[in-house]
Amino acid sequence: MHFHQLIGRCFVGALFLILSAWSPANTSSGELFGSATKSAIDVEPLEYFHKTHPAMGTEFSIDIYAHNQSEADRAINLAFDEVDRLEDLLSNYRPSSELSRISREASNEPVTTDPETFRFLQRAFYWSARSEGAFDITVGPLLRAWGFFFQGGRIPSGSELVSLRSKVGWQKVILDSQARTVSFSHHQSMELDPGSIGKGFAIDQVVTMLHGLGVTSAFLSAGGSTLYAIGAPPGTTGWPVNIPDPIHPGRIASRILLKDSSLSTGACTEKFFIKDGHRYCHIFDPKSLRPVEGVLQTSVIDPSATDSDALSTVVFVLDPTLSRRVIESTPGRKALVFRRPQTHQSCLNMNWPGDPCGQA
């Protein structure tokens, strides 16, 4: 574990890593933290700690202010244990996970599951309903058909896609909250893929746990795509997060001070394949059974990391009007969407603070 005395520069440096595709030279944020050292007047001054941990196919990290190394160690170790526990619960790569057991057995008969897993599935299917099916954790067979798992990308035939319709679709998953069971209608074999909401769910559980330990200032990241800020660094008003501008690489579109809230980003910059000069994205439109076209990046702020994680996909898939409806219906929820310039209005601001689209 690295640790730094509370010096603004060091910790800003660490945060620069959060969203990757830009260079620190573009901002000068050191002055934001000028007052931080002065306000740390506890008996034992707060020190800054940072640790990373591989999980859920990505790297989790925690930045935390604690009174000493052992306090930080405890909190961070418990937090990462919790992430590992949730990966054991929800991974679709591990046959021993509860989610895999459900995927395996729910076509035979209703599978009783524990309240936590059930709550996770309820929230995932809540977002399917709210987004008219744009968000759907049953799209696994599509990703497979398009070669996202092993083949490095392929374009399936129309008839192949149509044949997958029976294996995909959130409405085929039946949740019975009285019995706490999950079943797939018509004994259909299906797959549940936590990828678009599981990291957010894990972050929320860790946040609850850290609150329980009395942590007042910490920053959690699941691979940079789902972030949560507990409180703020001492003497500041929030944890700084920069949203890169995907249309003008190297530029920062928006700078947020995040506090007791989460921010999730969806983008096609990491999982995609290019064929005949065309970029195919790993985020699918369940209606067309095809990768979403024309969207570069979405960011969503919401008090719940589970929700912001799911919503970053919802606004990726849904058209702008429907997206706006979902986002603007709830106070505290904000979204910033970048689309490929030629197709639509390229920057869409939904309650986002400042004027992120102004310079775009």
Next chain:
Amino acid sequence: MIDRRHFLQGLSATAIAADSLIGLGADADTPGLTQAEAEVAKQILPSKDSSPLHIGIIGPGSRGKELVRNFLRVPGIKIVAASDVYAPRFQELNDLCGYPVAALSDFRELCDRKDLDAIVVATPLGLHADHVLAALASGHAVYGEKTMAYTVDQARQIVSAVEAGKRLYQVGHQYRYSPWIRAAIARVQAGEIGTVTHIEGYWHRNNDWRRPVPDPSLERLINWRLYHQWSLGLLAELGSHHIDIANWVFGSTPITALASGSICRYHDGRETDDNVQAVLGYSDGRRFIFNSVTDNAKMGDQLWLYGNKGSLNLTLEDATFFYEPHQIERAKPSAHGEEKGVTTSASYRSSGEMPYRGPGRPVNVTTAEDPTTAATRAFIYCVRTSSRPIADVHVGLGSALAVVQSNQARLQKREIEVPPPSM
């Protein structure tokens, strides 16, 4: 192939007991192994019965809550009451269950309840016997966490209480229910790696083995693993699972124990060693060797079974076979009736020293579910059908005997005897 004596030795006592329970009898020619596997398969099958069943828990701490989470995956289960001496557990349990669970400060009150079908005991080791014996005495079926008891005497009392009272008891050795471990050991029992003479296991951590303590007065309650009063240290907490598997594979309990340990890394007031080593002696000179450290978790949990024809590697996730080079065989004349010339080469093969390089042959199972999920479901099956658990009281006794006596050997710094299971 192995002869019948060895074959039966290789069976766990429970597997044989299970045979008679399901009425298949002791037909000398029936392959008992298959029967045992059939019984396990039956117990861990997805449950179709969702009739309501009420469970109480003593000690819903970290393991207790994990057990509850797993019990709630079985249709019809409701957690209705809990007993703990640390009040925050009750709220944690309510949050986990999603409904209020009756909170009792005294475990005797829980045992006295008439609305329970089973009691789960997940308290610190030193308290197991008190809680398990009370739960059995009140007529309840019990799922008791490992290690079964803190002393040999207590372990025997639990066996007597189960047998005299015809009670149902399952011990928390959930790897007995792990699909890949069962499949792999069944193949070992059938002779796939020859005669197993040595088993080597290590289970490591890379942390101080402490839990956060909200108030210094709670240190011994929360970090009970570090103090003699309730804990037998790493031998019990991690070693007991491996010892159970060694007992299972060897088909018996050990007869001698030799052990050592020290506090090497964490000089923080703890009493139990932060690293331990044990050598358990079984009949015919067979050995199980265990090691556990807490400041390096490389390949954290590994179990190796060594037979004269090959080896089996067992982990928390998978099982892999490796095979010894074939023994010398009588050469057959070539098909053409004439020998071809041999081409010389200067290459050196290191395979004599490095026979295990390479991926090995993994054991494939279709239902690689979490062993605790399977074990808890099997327990409920036994409660509903009055069947005998796979991980029954004798399984519990076998590993408890070895753990307790290894710890004695560690304290006395000499080899000591492990008493036989039945006296």
